[in-house]
Amino acid sequence: MPKINHLVIMAGGVGSRFWPMSTADNPKQFIDVLGVGKSLLQLTVERFETICEPSHVWVVTNQKYVDTVREQLPSVPPGNILCEPCRRNTAPCIAYVSWKIKSQDPKANIVVSPSDHVVMDVTEFRRVVNDCLKFTSETDAIVTLGMKPSRPETGYGYIQADLTTSSLRNKEIFRVDSFREKPDLQTAQQYIQKNNYFWNAGIFIWNVNTIVNAFRVYQPSMSKVFESLLPIYGTEKEQAEIDRLFPECENISVDYAIMEKAEEIFVCPADFGWSDLGTWGSLLAQTKKDLYGNSCIGNDINLFETHNCMIHTVQEKKVVIQGLDGYIVAENDDTLLICKLSEEQRIKQFSGQD
DSSP, X not given: OOOOEEEEEEOOOOOOTTTTTOOSXXXXXXXXXXXXXXXXXXXXXXXXXXXXXXXXXXXEEEGGXXXXXXXXXXXXXXXXXXXXXXXXXXXXXXXXXXXXXXXXXXXXXXXXXESSOEESOHHHHHHHHHHHHHHHHHSSOEEEEEEOOSSOOSSSOEEEEEEEEEOSSOTTOEEEEEEEOOOOHHXXXXXXXXXXXXXXXXXXXXXXXXXXXXXXXXXXXXXXXXXXTGXXXXXXXXXXHHHHHGGGSOOXXXXXXXXXXXXXXXXXXXXXXXXXXXXXXXXXXXXXXXXXXXXXXXXXXXXXXXXXXXXXXXXXXXXXXXXXXXXXXXXXXXXXXXXXXXXXXXXXXXXTOO
């Protein structure tokens, strides 16, 4: 009997880096960042349509976003929307949902994805993920996707791969040598001059028994928490016990907790137009631009003598801009932002959110 694919989406982030469009109350995963009529969360589920049935889609989020998730993803069973009582990074989040899935499907094959990234080539994405799921269904391997870098990016972590020998079952999958923290510019430039460094996309693929056993070995105290709840998953007692025990878990990422410790770690280098859309500048880089390097998301935007700008004005009836070069122009409700792209890191300071 073939193993069933499950999709886990981590949607608890409170990122407001796309201010004023996104805020802590309405973070970017729930917003139509690309101007296509769908939020980043909805686009994430959509790209997995041929990989996983809606009944096997799981979303882990924060209590205040549960209603938004239900509204945006009506095909996902309400019981598959898991609520974290507090933020504890990605390791407790993944441990919770892994034991929950195991209680229902002891042989599940799982792909874990952030909710707020973008993929431009969905066909290639699906091919890569399906190949990796086949690999993890037949092995005890943990696979992470590595994005081929196109620039010396300092905002991403990197994966160093051993490209000398591929795995026997899949010629596109290689062992991981090491995980590297977000580098400074000089180090990032050194990485992209080599062919075995890849951006860490935070997309993980494994069998449920593989990840549960990894938690048992490398995070025994955390594993005991979620193992102890096996009798009550799916009952009315579950949320109260999660609310009580989840805050006791260490605040740690799955990269530190598992990936950097486990032995059977592999990477599948891929190139399908991925971005984590962490900045207005990255949105400009990922979206279609006019002859003058401007990206416009909105209904009626008119530019004159304007170059290399990111314009996001979906609520305005008519927008006219003249004479800007290298700026962000973005509005939401009663707020308008006009800021140099080169000064984007100061937006939090400008917005009063610091």
